[in-house]
Amino acid sequence: MAKSSLFLCFILLCGVHQELSCASQNRAIIAVPYLPQNIYPYATSPLSLSYAHLFFDPLVRWGADGKLEKRLLKGWQQIKPTVVRFYLKKNIYFHSGNLLTSDDVIWSYRQIKQKSKFKLFILEITKITRVDAYSFDIDSTLSVAELLDYLTNFFVVDKKFYQHLQKRKPPFPEISHITALTPIISGTGPYKLKTFNANLALNIIRNKNYWDVKAGSLDLQFLKIKSQRARIYALFFGDVDMSYAVLKKQIKSIQMEKNKKLVTIRSSRALYLSLSAQHTSFLQEKLVRKIISLTINQKGMLTNIVQGFGEEKPLLTARSINKGNEYNVQKAQKLLLQIKMPKQLTLLSFKNEKVDHSDVLQALKNMFKSIGINLLISQISSEEEWLETMDKYDLTLSAWQTSLRDPKNIYKSLFLNSPLTPYLEPLYTEQKILNRSDFFNKLLQEQRIIVLFSVDERWGVDKKYAFKNIFSINVIPYWQDLRLKNKR
Numbered sequence: 193m194a195k196s197s198l199f200l201c202f203i204l205l206c207g208v209h210q211e212l213s214c215a216s217q218n219r220a221i222i223a224v225p226y227l228p229q230n231i232y233p234y235a236t237s238p239l240s241l242s243y244a245h246l247f248f249d250p251l252v253r254w255g256a257d258g259k260l261e262k263r264l265l266k267g268w269q270q271i272k273p274t275v276v277r278f279y280l281k282k283n284i285y286f287h288s289g290n291l292l293t294s295d296d297v298i299w300s301y302r303q304i305k306q307k308s309k310f311k312l313f314i315l316e317i318t319k320i321t322r323v324d325a326y327s328f329d330i331d332s333t334l335s336v337a338e339l340l341d342y343l344t345n346f347f348v349v350d351k352k353f354y355q356h357l358q359k360r361k362p363p364f365p366e367i368s369h370i371t372a373l374t375p376i377i378s379g380t381g382p383y384k385l386k387t388f389n390a391n392l393a394l395n396i397i398r399n400k401n402y403w404d405v406k407a408g409s410l411d412l413q414f415l416k417i418k419s420q421r422a423r424i425y426a427l428f429f430g431d432v433d434m435s436y437a438v439l440k441k442q443i444k445s446i447q448m449e450k451n452k453k454l455v456t457i458r459s460s461r462a463l464y465l466s467l468s469a470q471h472t473s474f475l476q477e478k479l480v481r482k483i484i485s486l487t488i489n490q491k492g493m494l495t496n497i498v499q500g501f502g503e504e505k506p507l508l509t510a511r512s513i514n515k516g517n518e519y520n521v522q523k524a525q526k527l528l529l530q531i532k533m534p535k536q537l538t539l540l541s542f543k544n545e546k547v548d549h550s551d552v553l554q555a556l557k558n559m560f561k562s563i564g565i566n567l568l569i570s571q572i573s574s575e576e577e578w579l580e581t582m583d584k585y586d587l588t589l590s591a592w593q594t595s596l597r598d599p600k601n602i603y604k605s606l607f608l609n610s611p612l613t614p615y616l617e618p619l620y621t622e623q624k625i626l627n628r629s630d631f632f633n634k635l636l637q638e639q640r641i642i643v644l645f646s647v648d649e650r651w652g653v654d655k656k657y658a659f660k661n662i663f664s665i666n667v668i669p670y671w672q673d674l675r676l677k678n679k680r
Contacts, residue, residue, distance in 0.1 A: 219411040220657065220674060223423040223432040227394050227416045231377045231385065232354075233347040234303045241345070241595055241668050246396060246412075247287075248347035248379035251278070251297075252340055254597055258665040260340055264292065264348055264380065270336055271329070274318075280326045284403045286350040288378040294328040299351035312609045313342045341598035350378035382407045382672035392416060398672075407672040427452060427652045434659065438650040440499055440548055446652045455660050457649040459667045461593035462506040463552060465642040466615050468586060475586065479531050481639040485517045486524035487559045494645045497551045506646030517642060521562050528563060536566045540585040542611050543573040547591050547647050556589070582614055591647070595666045603628035612641075 229237040266279045284292040318331040383396040394414040417423045427435040560567040590611035662673045
């Protein structure tokens with residue numbers, strides 16, 4: 193099996209080597225597990241934030257230092273208790289050559305409203321009103337801090353360009369291959385599309401007319417290599433400059449390479465174990481949840497599964513969301529004498545390739561075995577299937593993080609837009625006293641949810657790049673900030 197895998201990796205790399213070998217010093221090649229299916233931020237299958245920032249600009253963004261940075265906005269002021277006036281920077285152009293105005297902002301807002309998936313970000317925005325060509329008012333029930341945080345996810349699109357494109361049916365089709373000769377994209381972002389094949393690579397070139405003169409000069413190629421092992425081989429062979437999502441078993445190999453390095457980025461992505469008392473009345477017993485909690489060795493999993501590249505007490509907001517569960521199997525076994533435990537429990541896991549899920553699941557299985565419980569595990573990767581079946585299991589395991597930074601926004605996203613939503617929101621709506629933050633901490637204290645640990649982003653990178661400084665505080669790569677170390 194190992195020889196077969198190595199052969200397949202060799203064939204894959206040879207297949208793309210001819211294209212890669214023509215790379216110049218001005219192009220960086222990044223190995224990634226997936227490519228976008230639609231290069232439009234508000235499509236049915238939208239761009240992830242890491243890709244959206246290539247072609248589009250948000251109104252504001254979070255910097256590496258945790259401070260808010262103005263992008264398309266020049267400034268803002270609160271003119272009424274519920275109204276904030278925003279001022280756009282002038283002389284910013286879309287890739288099409290159209291000039292950015294407040295009309296584009298309002299049109300983008302209307303596109304977001306049409307997509308239920310994005311309504312969380314504008315749920316409490318009443319309206320956006322044009323003041324003049326470069327200013328607009330936002331009326332909302334949000335504080336200024338909450339509103340600005342949401343606007344980091346507000347990408348402005350080219351009204352004139354996309355209105356013309358909408359005459360096509362469907363207006364934003366999923367695509368398999370396009371070239372710069374047939375563009376279907378127009379943003380204000382630092383890169384323009386060169387070529388794209390959804391099964392192979394996304395090639396982009398720097399926008400020479402980009403409004404931010406501090407942007408770098410490197411063109412980029414995102415090469416799709418689904419196998420994590422193959423991505424690392426591509427890095428070792430010099431066919432790519434950066435490889436995403438390094439697994440535990442690959443860490444030492446990268447660290448031993450003379451010209452490569454392991455780069456870790458602290459992340460709020462954490463693993464959540466929920467104990468569903470809705471499905472199993474047995475789990476309503478406080479003592480039962482305590483016994484289960486005592487068997488969970490968070491520190492051991494953090495050390496052995498992710499090699500310490502994470503946090504036992506992850507930060508959801510400015511403070512830790514987890515005081516760390518007491519790990520004491522002997523104590524758990526003594527408590528077992530006071531109550532009759534089931535011989536078997538079921539667990540549903542939502543797969544996440546950014547986490548070594550198989551190792552975590554095996555660890556949990558062994559921990560439950562120490563108190564005489566056989567853990568039956570099922571894994572799925574479909575969001576639709578997860579929503580339909582998660583309440584049929586005793587426990588669920590899922591990973592989640594958010595790009596938001598304001599505490600109220602974070603907890604709202606956790607309750608309304610996460611794998612835990614079907615579990616959390618019904619419990620929250622049943623009570624009318626606590627806010628979401630306090631209610632979630634109550635669930636932690638009652639061991640209805642156990643936060644296992646957070647997982648850092650891990651990249652393998654050629655040492656010639658100044659790589660770590662491209663990431664924001666919320667782990668979004670701003671690729672226009674990528675530089676060669678010997679260049680400024």
